[in-house]
Amino acid sequence: MIGLPDLRFRATDASERMDDPDCDPVALERTYGRFHLVNAVVSGWRWIYRARVRPRLRPDRVTTLLDIGTGGGDVPRALLRWARRDGLALAVTAIDPDVRAIRWGLRQPAVPGLALRRAHSSDLVRIGERYDLVVSNHVLHHVTGDELGVLLADSERLLRPGGLALHADIARSRWGYAGFGIGTAPFQPNLLAGSYIREDGLTSIRRSHTVAELAAALPDGWRVRAAVPSRLEVWWERG
Template sequence: MLNTFQQASHPVLPTATADEHARQEFAKSFKGFIQSSLLPGLFPVYGGRVSKAFEKAHGRAPQDRRDIRTGMVDDLYFQHYAAANRIAQELLWESVNVSVDRQLPELNAKAAELSAATKAQLVIPEGFEPPRYVTALDIHCMPGGYCSEVCENDISVGALYDRGVFLYAMGYTGPDNDDMGRSVVNYLKRRMPDFQPRRILDMGCTVGHSTLPYKELFPEAEVWGIDVGGPVVRYAHARAAGMGLEVNFAQMNAEETTFPNGHFDLVVSHILLHETSGKAMPKIFAEAHRLLAPGGLMIHADLPPFDLMDPFTQFILDNETWYNNEPFWGAMRDMDQIDLAERAGFDRATVKFDTAPMAVMEFAAAAEGYSQEASEAVADREFTAGEFAPGGGWEVLIARKADAQAKAA
């Protein structure tokens, strides 16, 4: 049986020596320990002493995540949790970097070979400048971020991301790291079985983890993945080829692409929005609307906005903003995304949030012989913490562009 908690190999995934693998597994297990053992301790710490101390000091109970943070940051237990979380994050990247650095010439050569052999396009424009909100810091503490290049035709940060994200997610994104895309694909297959897009765009695709399931579900479709990082789209192109799929990739900014009006029937993203900015998000929604053909769908998969969470869960998740180099993490969840979609041109009546059950959880439920209803029920699990630990389902923002007949009416 497929082991969903071991990463599947492919030709450009860095391999690890026994010692490197042991360090990587320790990093993954350390994160698991923090989630399962340290994180739950925050609840009694807050309820038992921090909230009471805050009320005594301020004459009122904590009202929101900011109040909770004000009380928690001076607590020794929280400091222990936050420090351990940051150490685990840095450790996992370093444990993978050793493998990447050791094999980089071979990985670059293999990627070039695979890219040359596929018919799928790879577009890397000269003089492209990634936006500063991506280059100003190493997002989620990944050394080099998405855009750093150490040699010509470099794919090193793509290789680092591919293996590092699997460790960060503790295996919960599945053997191909593709759970977000696969979950949305399953959602479409179940809820919109007649939807057959001819062209699909994945905005902010990084190394194409979530892009490839769309090509699997819609094999006749023209599929593109775009990202502002040159090394990650080079890696994505080679990875797709190595996995036997012809998917096009390009270095482009989702705020302003070079595709013509109405070119796509489906525009998607997966945990992109919180890595952009307050100025970029409206442009991305507007660009998705421009790119969609009449009747086309925009779907952004991420964690829910804060108004769908209780204040303490907001506080837990907002630690990504403070300790994991995700400066727009919290701010993005405060924005009214339905209003943004309406201002971009989508009919408000077609815009909604929904939950796409995690594909890896559905797989596990099916393997145990559970019913479809029980399989979908995994989406009711509580959120925990981190970018890839959403409980049982991914929150999806869905909007449909008006078709020509609706506009005429």
């Protein structure tokens, strides 16, 4: 059984290896390249697409979506693939402030409807961009309290009327930490070898919020719900 750290409070002083600008670039790119495997299991985006994204898409009108902190870009690629299979029109702008992530993403096979840009959400607010959907995956646990407020305010400003902002993240829990640690251990010598997936994943869980913590921190109009497996979703809708 994997040893459990004290998970009563967020480990805001813990750092993920891939966030270090001097981390091993080979390991970083292997991490980007394997995100899709882990997110397919733990991130719940297939359900989010069916329940939250697909009902807003149309075959005859392009719906625009902004993915904030896209990392390796696997989530927007999956959303575009599912929309295409359903005969629905979707265009995604995926942004990340880390030039390493954008450079890696631009070297991958092009996906129709996907634009990758190095930017912060506030950069897009300043130039007046608007989207039908604003999303992020596993970004909330990276930000401080002040940065969370900026991210949510930017999300509101970036939405068109009738739009939805949804930020999905890990929920900190003993079950989630133990489950991720045990579930990834057999793959560390092979599938996940040479990447930061397991190490940074465990750190991410320690840095993550609980639903109660986020509920107490969210501005008016924002809501949060628990989801499985050991996830949470924060959302806001523009009237």
